Amino acid sequence: MRLLLATRNGGKLAELRRLLEAAVPGVEVVGLGDVEDYPEAPESGATFAENALLKAREAARYTGLPAVADDSGLTVDSLNGMPGVLSARWSGRHGDDDANTALLLGQIADVPDERRGAAFVCAAALVTPDGSEHVLEREWRGRVIREKRGTNGFGYDPVFVPEGLEVTSAELAPEEKDARSHRGQAFVALVPVIADVLGARQS
Amino acid sequence: MRLLLATRNGGKLAELRRLLEAAVPGVEVVGLGDVEDYPEAPESGATFAENALLKAREAARYTGLPAVADDSGLTVDSLNGMPGVLSARWSGRHGDDDANTALLLGQIADVPDERRGAAFVCAAALVTPDGSEHVLEREWRGRVIREKRGTNGFGYDPVFVPEGLEVTSAELAPEEKDARSHRGQAFVALVPVIADVLGARQS
Numbered sequence: 001m002r003l004l005l006a007t008r009n010g011g012k013l014a015e016l017r018r019l020l021e022a023a024v025p026g027v028e029v030v031g032l033g034d035v036e037d038y039p040e041a042p043e044s045g046a047t048f049a050e051n052a053l054l055k056a057r058e059a060a061r062y063t064g065l066p067a068v069a070d071d072s073g074l075t076v077d078s079l080n081g082m083p084g085v086l087s088a089r090w091s092g093r094h095g096d097d098d099a100n101t102a103l104l105l106g107q108i109a110d111v112p113d114e115r116r117g118a119a120f121v122c123a124a125a126l127v128t129p130d131g132s133e134h135v136l137e138r139e140w141r142g143r144v145i146r147e148k149r150g151t152n153g154f155g156y157d158p159v160f161v162p163e164g165l166e167v168t169s170a171e172l173a174p175e176e177k178d179a180r181s182h183r184g185q186a187f188v189a190l191v192p193v194i195a196d197v198l199g200a201r202q203s
Numbered sequence: 204m205r206l207l208l209a210t211r212n213g214g215k216l217a218e219l220r221r222l223l224e225a226a227v228p229g230v231e232v233v234g235l236g237d238v239e240d241y242p243e244a245p246e247s248g249a250t251f252a253e254n255a256l257l258k259a260r261e262a263a264r265y266t267g268l269p270a271v272a273d274d275s276g277l278t279v280d281s282l283n284g285m286p287g288v289l290s291a292r293w294s295g296r297h298g299d300d301d302a303n304t305a306l307l308l309g310q311i312a313d314v315p316d317e318r319r320g321a322a323f324v325c326a327a328a329l330v331t332p333d334g335s336e337h338v339l340e341r342e343w344r345g346r347v348i349r350e351k352r353g354t355n356g357f358g359y360d361p362v363f364v365p366e367g368l369e370v371t372s373a374e375l376a377p378e379e380k381d382a383r384s385h386r387g388q389a390f391v392a393l394v395p396v397i398a399d400v401l402g403a404r405q406s
Contacts, residue, residue, distance in 0.1 A: 080283035080284045082282050086310055105295075
């Protein structure tokens with residue numbers, strides 16, 4: 001049984017493989033790197049869940065495989081939950097982590113410490129070619145500090161200090177981050193759903 | 204009876220003077236330009252009403268006069284109501300209208316027409332030296348277009364098309380804008396409150 005993870009990110013692929021192999025014997029997880037001429041769709045949804053479903057639907061339609069996709073971002077309390085689904089293009093420049101982070105820090109420069117709460121949020125979706133759809137969301141609470149610290153991770157990791165920690169998520173080792181993070185938690189929660197759905201299709 | 208309007212903006216001052224003279228005989232409206240060494244306080248509130256009250260409170264405390272202040276900004280539906288109280292410093296550069304507007308247009312570039320609703324919001328507050336406080340809010344609904352049009356007004360006016368109009372608020376004549384705008388409506392609504400409060404103090 002093959003399962004598509006709608007990403008070109010090798011790290012996400014390896015992580016979902018590890019999680020799934022333990023839970024679903026015989027599953028083979030492939031990434032978009034293994035799919036020829038895959039069309040990139042814009043992330044046009046208004047919510048993380050909507051974007052994750054759009055990506056998984058498109059991947060399942062294009063490949064005929066059950067497909068998993070995720071969408072994630074940082075929701076900042078004092079910005080009413082933004083940058084949210086616009087996290088990767090907050091500065092108007094898609095994927096420019098430095099510009100996005102500098103803008104965020106500038107916007108909330110006058111926001112006092114007690115109002116700097118935030119959460120990384122991840123929605124993970126599973127869509128099968130026969131149209132069954134599942135989506136769930138997990139969040140990782142913390143706060144936004146005033147200067148970047150740490151070089152691991154990506155995006156807003158250098159300015160995010162998770163609850164219960166004194167280091168940023170960019171100062172965590174990758175395995176530590178995976179074990180605690182919004183994405184790690186969302187994938188962990190989706191694995192039994194995937195096992196159920198794939199198990200039902202196999203039997 | 205003197206009343207302080209906590210602004211250095213001559214246009215706002217003239218407008219409130221016109222409105223008040225008709226409603227409150229004998230009132231004299233002065234601006235911050237008439238107050239020596241007035242200390243500029245940061246706008247640190249989380250809402251328009253909070254900021255308007257902070258400004259009016261500070262002005263009443265400093266001058267011993269009844270004080271009126273306003274705070275306003277653009278709330279964009281697809282940004283969960285942001286830039287909101289951060290409208291004037293959305294790009295991280297305070298008062299840079301071009302940078303703020305360019306950033307907003309970039310952030311919502313992929314947002315389809317049917318989700319580009321927005322509102323200009325104005326909170327207007329009256330605070331008297333003896334501690335009576337009044338605040339109210341008015342909004343001006345419309346939508347954000349994709350390119351700037353018009354040269355009147357300031358801030359996000361060139362990209363805001365009010366409901367019921369086909370032109371931007373930067374394409375309206377100043378008197379037309381005052382008659383319809385969030386700020387005009389908030390001041391109009393505050394005038395009877397001011398008349399009541401000043402009348403009670405006079406009698």
